[in-house]
Amino acid sequence: MVQKKIPTRAWDVAEHLETEADMAAYLNAALEDGDAALVVAALGDIARAKGMSQIARDAGLERESLYKALSTTGNPEFGTILKVVRALGSQFHVQTIGAQTAGA
Numbered sequence: 001m002v003q004k005k006i007p008t009r010a011w012d013v014a015e016h017l018e019t020e021a022d023m024a025a026y027l028n029a030a031l032e033d034g035d036a037a038l039v040v041a042a043l044g045d046i047a048r049a050k051g052m053s054q055i056a057r058d059a060g061l062e063r064e065s066l067y068k069a070l071s072t073t074g075n076p077e078f079g080t081i082l083k084v085v086r087a088l089g090s091q092f093h094v095q096t097i098g099a100q101t102a103g104a
Contacts, residue, residue, distance in 0.1 A: 017049035024090065043084050044070030050088065058087035
């Protein structure tokens, strides 16, 4: 008996980032991990979920350069990261590590 192959496709997190809250939680989780490449990848996923062309326009960047900067081989400047975060309608906040555990 020959078994049929089940067609599959790669899982894409961008397809599951539906709300602003989803996107914020995803980016915060990446930031908490502390891996810069993971943060860049998360920004790329969120930008794709929102529409890379619009994010590029809002950030004042070329779409192709934004794709490159947020790719797995990209190494964007911090200024680019800040532009993307702003274009996503977000902003960074800093708090002391002790402040995170004080309320727990």
